[in-house]
Amino acid sequence: MQLLGGGTVGEVPVPAGCPDGFLEAFYGRPEAFLDPEVRRSQSSWRFVPRAVAERGLARLRDDLASGRWDERYGALREAPEFDGSLRLVTGRR
Numbered sequence: 001m002q003l004l005g006g007g008t009v010g011e012v013p014v015p016a017g018c019p020d021g022f023l024e025a026f027y028g029r030p031e032a033f034l035d036p037e038v039r040r041s042q043s044s045w046r047f048v049p050r051a052v053a054e055r056g057l058a059r060l061r062d063d064l065a066s067g068r069w070d071e072r073y074g075a076l077r078e079a080p081e082f083d084g085s086l087r088l089v090t091g092r093r
Contacts, residue, residue, distance in 0.1 A: 007091035013081040027082040030069060034061060 018025040026032040063069040
């Protein structure tokens with residue numbers, strides 16, 4: 001933070017149902033990742049090899065169908081917000 005002149009780093013919680021479409025906006029709606037249109041709008045998918053993405057999506061599809069995803073992460077569906085990796089970094093002159 002010294003390089004930023006004593007700035008700050010703050011959390012940026014993502015609200016439930018956030019319509020922006022960035023990756024963390026779907027924290028409680030994992031089904032969205034099965035939609036190719038959603039994935040095309042998220043740049044991070046371009047860094048994942050196709051075979052890896054397909055394996056992960058198949059696992060997600062199976063976990064959703066079996067209820068496994070909800071057993072493990074279902075509380076995220078009800079969470080009013082999610083504090084993931086987003087941070088707001090500010091600096092001072």
